[in-house]
Amino acid sequence: MRRLPAGVALGVVLLGGTASAAQGAVNAALGERAGSPVLGAVVNNLGGTLLVLAALAVLPSMRAGLAVLRRTRPPWWTYLGGLGGAAIVVIATYAVPVLGVAVFTIAQVAGGSLGGLAVDRAGLAPIGRFPLTGPRVVGALLGVGAVGLAQVGRPLGDLAPGVVLLAAGGGLAVAVQTALNGRLAAASTAAAGTLVNFLVSTPVVLGVALAVGGFAGPPPAWPPTWYLYTGGLLGLGIVVSLLVGVRALGVLRTGLALVAGQLTGALLLDVLLPGGTGLRLPVLLGALLTLVAVLVSGRGARRAVRVASATRPADDGRLVG
Template structure:
């Protein structure tokens, strides 16, 4: 087992933000692929499968990847961490399922707020429990305040889209249950990052942790899609445009980076940094390649800036005892 050096806070946080930039691009691509296939679950299968193929190639070509592969079976056999950590990719598969099932009902805005709320709350919990490789991190008033401000800022940033989403005018009782799915998906994401981070320490490489993640997620999605195939039949054939297949490789980037960073930053700060990148990436996409019927409103810009401020607040090394709980 090898231990990579811990990154200082600022470079690590900037790397988390950079990785988060891929999330909205992946969402845009997978959404377009789902539309082209007329099957959101099939799009998730394609995304995970292309990511899996890429990780297999990278793992075989790079010395670090080959060394990590040699550690997988000994690590699991010797129970260096709980074996169910190897199934963390199933959480990613559930997130994709929740996205494909609920975005049409809730809209992207409400889905985003629900998922980030769950992720932010569980980031505090996972750090406090010490599940990730960074060990236990205390819940302080500053970290709680930064988390609450992050959720509020994200809600503000996406608020211009609420009126145009699928949730508009719906019965609140019919929205409550679908909202719980992305909340749970976001809540589980912090555990996924912690498990992948721990696996990275023992495998010696985030490449291997990412590969195992894609294996587990692909199995879950393929089984789900095959069941759907028997029940509902196939959708449209695969499109020929190459860019439809970039979603999986983008997923490799932010899953691998998260697995690498949680040892240095902890789960909460890694997640908050990626949330900031997600908002910045969404803002950039809306400015450079706006989707039909969308635009950039002032609350989106101000909410994004407030998110960055909240993450700085939660990340700074405040004196011991400052609003500590």
């Protein structure tokens, strides 16, 4: 998978973050109308899986990417990135009603920022190992503060410590997901990495839905509104944007850029949708401050990449140097 320039990759991730905001809205609405919150996650993952399988049937390039994976044989644990995606989808389904959107989002971003620092330091991402520098720590803290600012005025739920930690764990899981999927894509193609992500995450989401009784009782009241079923398509865009971003920016900056896109997307939804809250200054300032966090955390990035050049993944998936 070819590495794009950092500026281009940043733009792609911002678009992915905007898609993530729309995905969260349609999945929540679908689950509410269908009668079970987890059904939105099920439709999301099934839709994404079906789209990727359809692409596998018609695109020789995707089949070629899988052939490369079979030939290079990355270590088994690099295939587990989809578990992080399944984790955050399931955690959000049950944590948001308890914590409220504001607290959940702050906890998730805090976990993702800490996870991004740790994953980049360990060198799990295909770009290599980044040292733990002052600008990167400041950028991570700025990102959390920006999200906190964006949530000003939103209602708070029950500040249950266990659920807050669970939400932070979901953010950490996404950081690991980004790194592992990026390694697979670097070893083959973005399409192959996306396929593996959905093939791993979808059975887990289905299993959780069965375990919590998502399919029990009367049949779901599936709404006829077509756009409520676009979560899978949006999810494809999000996964691909993360694969592009992690190759050029590393996990921390990719996560922060995704958050900036999410806040921008939320702002657009509030302004454009009927019944929206309109322009909210805290969200606008939060989005701008998150972009500042992306820039701050990138200071010294060239030096960090040179340090990481001796620790890029070897063919067997281990770090050398």
